[in-house]
Amino acid sequence: MPKSSAPPVSPFPESLHKLGLSRWVDLVLHFPSRYDNESQLWTLDQVVPGQFAQVQVVVISSRIQFRPRRMLVVEVEDSTGRALLRFLHFKDSQKNAFPPGQKLRVLGDARRSLAGVEFIHPRIRAGWMDPLTLEAKPLVPVYPTTAGVSQINLRRWVHQALLHALPREWLSASMLESNGLMPLPDAIRLIHEPPADAQDTGLMNELSQREGAAWNRIRFDELLAQQVVLRR
Numbered sequence: 001m002p003k004s005s006a007p008p009v010s011p012f013p014e015s016l017h018k019l020g021l022s023r024w025v026d027l028v029l030h031f032p033s034r035y036d037n038e039s040q041l042w043t044l045d046q047v048v049p050g051q052f053a054q055v056q057v058v059v060i061s062s063r064i065q066f067r068p069r070r071m072l073v074v075e076v077e078d079s080t081g082r083a084l085l086r087f088l089h090f091k092d093s094q095k096n097a098f099p100p101g102q103k104l105r106v107l108g109d110a111r112r113s114l115a116g117v118e119f120i121h122p123r124i125r126a127g128w129m130d131p132l133t134l135e136a137k138p139l140v141p142v143y144p145t146t147a148g149v150s151q152i153n154l155r156r157w158v159h160q161a162l163l164h165a166l167p168r169e170w171l172s173a174s175m176l177e178s179n180g181l182m183p184l185p186d187a188i189r190l191i192h193e194p195p196a197d198a199q200d201t202g203l204m205n206e207l208s209q210r211e212g213a214a215w216n217r218i219r220f221d222e223l224l225a226q227q228v229v230l231r232r
Helices: 014-019 024-028 092-097 131-135 151-164 173-179 184-192 203-208 213-231
Strands: 034-036 052-065 071-078 081-087 103-113 116-120 123-126 140-142
Touching: 024 151, 034 203, 052 081, 052 092, 081 103, 140 151, 151 184, 184 213, 203 213
Parallel strands: 081 116
Antiparallel strands: 034 140, 052 071, 052 103, 071 081, 103 116, 103 123
């Protein structure tokens, strides 16, 4: 595929080789497996086990628990109830990062246990945000990864790849029109960086199910590339 510009000056991260990625353009085509929606707030009594949820809570207490295994447990609450945040991998100093009364924005997959609603290794943001401000936040892509490669770094590297290694359009305008195809650069950007209103327009569900115009374009290119290889 022809690229839109020169690759980034920084060297390609060696840790990505474990994911089978060796070039910046490989990152461009390393698509999200799902998306986290940070534009919607839930109260603790609305949280359904198994769903991704974002809640704004206040810390009640934190402690290091040793049974059934060593973990950091943070008890939090909002006006509708209480929940536990559990961290299995942590440093002892992190216990002091959750003083009573601190306001937190918690994002993660909820589950229910005998103790009630729990979040295991959620993402934590200090302080609360106004709901109107949160409504403008875009969907956050979650990528297939492996040990030692964090989502934060993956998003940063993918963003860098989109700036410097995004393929140019290689099909003619007439071919795009006759097949009802979205331009390739637009399709790739949309899959990696959905707009803030994707939840309201139904786009988030399309992208999560790998349906719609953007994914149709990716599938078309994959089939066309297969045919070209077979012809050669």
